Amino acid sequence: MGIEWGTYVLVGSIFLLLLSGLPLAFVTGLVALVFTVGWFGPNAIPLVISRVYGFITEYSLVAVPMFVLMASLLDRSGIARDLFSGMRVLAGRLPGGVAIQTLVVAVFLAAMSGIIGGEIVLLGILALPQMLRLGYDRKIAIGVVCGGGSLGTMIPPSIVLIIYGLIASVSIADLFVAAVTPGVLLAGLYMTYVLIRCMVNPELAPAMPPLPADERGPARIRAIKAVILPAAIAFMVLGTIYAGIASVTEAAAMGVFGVLAATMIRRELTFKLVHDSVMQTLTTCGMIVWIGVGAATLVGVYNLMGGNRFVSATILGIDAAPVVIIIVMMIILLILGLFLDWIGIAMLTLPIFVPIITKLGYDPIWFGILFAVNMQVSFLSPPFGPAAFYLKGVAPPEISLGDIFKSLWPFILMQLAVLALMLAFPNLAMWLV
Numbered sequence: 001m002g003i004e005w006g007t008y009v010l011v012g013s014i015f016l017l018l019l020s021g022l023p024l025a026f027v028t029g030l031v032a033l034v035f036t037v038g039w040f041g042p043n044a045i046p047l048v049i050s051r052v053y054g055f056i057t058e059y060s061l062v063a064v065p066m067f068v069l070m071a072s073l074l075d076r077s078g079i080a081r082d083l084f085s086g087m088r089v090l091a092g093r094l095p096g097g098v099a100i101q102t103l104v105v106a107v108f109l110a111a112m113s114g115i116i117g118g119e120i121v122l123l124g125i126l127a128l129p130q131m132l133r134l135g136y137d138r139k140i141a142i143g144v145v146c147g148g149g150s151l152g153t154m155i156p157p158s159i160v161l162i163i164y165g166l167i168a169s170v171s172i173a174d175l176f177v178a179a180v181t182p183g184v185l186l187a188g189l190y191m192t193y194v195l196i197r198c199m200v201n202p203e204l205a206p207a208m209p210p211l212p213a214d215e216r217g218p219a220r221i222r223a224i225k226a227v228i229l230p231a232a233i234a235f236m237v238l239g240t241i242y243a244g245i246a247s248v249t250e251a252a253a254m255g256v257f258g259v260l261a262a263t264m265i266r267r268e269l270t271f272k273l274v275h276d277s278v279m280q281t282l283t284t285c286g287m288i289v290w291i292g293v294g295a296a297t298l299v300g301v302y303n304l305m306g307g308n309r310f311v312s313a314t315i316l317g318i319d320a321a322p323v324v325i326i327i328v329m330m331i332i333l334l335i336l337g338l339f340l341d342w343i344g345i346a347m348l349t350l351p352i353f354v355p356i357i358t359k360l361g362y363d364p365i366w367f368g369i370l371f372a373v374n375m376q377v378s379f380l381s382p383p384f385g386p387a388a389f390y391l392k393g394v395a396p397p398e399i400s401l402g403d404i405f406k407s408l409w410p411f412i413l414m415q416l417a418v419l420a421l422m423l424a425f426p427n428l429a430m431w432l433v
Contacts, residue, residue, distance in 0.1 A: 102145065
């Protein structure tokens with residue numbers, strides 16, 4: 001069997017096994033083992049194991065559990081809840097004010113942790129009932145929670161960018177710097193969309209009742225206090241990275257320290273809070289590591305088979321401008337994002353795509369930004385968009401998955417618009433690097 005048919009059989013085997021309900025990590029590991037023994041014989045197994053060892057001993061990977069632990073501690077503390085309450089006061093009577101302040105809180109949460117699921121669950125618990133109680137249009141409320149909660153894929157310290165940096169062997173700090181502009185642009189686009197729709201049709205977002213005059217001053221002071229701790233944590237993480245004081249891994253550890261210190265100041269630090277946060281971190285990181293091990297094994301086998309050269313020659317052989325090749329890659333990632341988890345997509349495609357990007361003369365940092373925006377689309381896209389399922393777990397029973405997915409289309413279109421802008425104007429992402 002040649003590499004061409006080997007590729008078809010390998011990809012077909014993955015999708016057939018995924019249809020059986022097996023987790024992606026086990027599917028990729030099983031297919032890798034069968035192809036290793038079948039293509040090369042048992043003596044090739046140590047070569048594949050060496051790739052797994054290289055993946056799990058990567059120092060920068062330590063940043064992932066640190067950021068997950070940060071997010072878990074934030075989930076269980078009252079920091080995010082008070083931040084939401086404070087921003088609600090500061091938003092005042094702005095059209096769609098609660099929705100806009102929800103997006104601002106989402107940016108803060110993304111800048112503190114970079115974890116998607118926790119942000120959507122938090123906003124679903126804090127913001128969604130508040131907007132529905134005030135009479136907000138259901139589609140806007142749902143879209144804001146899912147769209148805002150998915151900003152963690154883009155806004156540093158994004159776990160997606162950390163994994164991309166590890167696979168592509170590029171500076172994670174540079175990725176973080178490049179992600180600032182598109183992240184802020186996307187958040188601004190969401191806010192503009194909400195503001196315009198609510199100005200055109202105020203019934204979509206009824207204004208909050210004003211506070212009594214004697215309560216406005218104390219409420220604003222409490223709101224400012226609620227913002228200080230999250231801002232300090234975000235500065236501790238991102239400021240040290242951008243200033244060159246700490247690496248991403250060190251900054252992640254400082255972030256955990258900052259959240260622990262904040263919970264101590266707020267007198268919320270308990271054994272149960274730490275225990276539950278650590279257990280959630282172990283579960284989440286275990287999933288990431290197992291998917292990474294399976295994908296690293298599969299990619300190692302496929303490269304030994306000559307698959308990387310086959311795919312590279314096939315893509316580079318397309319008789320079209322280089323930008324068309326990039327668009328083809330984006331379409332492949334968008335299609336995979338409909339069915340696979342982002343970590344699996346990263347592990348399976350980036351070892352092949354990034355060398356092609358380099359050969360075409362493009363900057364892999366820029367391609368990392370395209371990848372992150374693309375994965376943000378995958379978080380919202382039906383039929384398996386994780387954001388919808390995260391929100392469904394905490395949404396009122398009358399809100400169905402169909403309602404959630406119908407509400408996400410304007411936000412998916414905005415994500416695709418930002419992806420097109422980054423593709424057409426690379427300097428939008430690269431001007432700060």
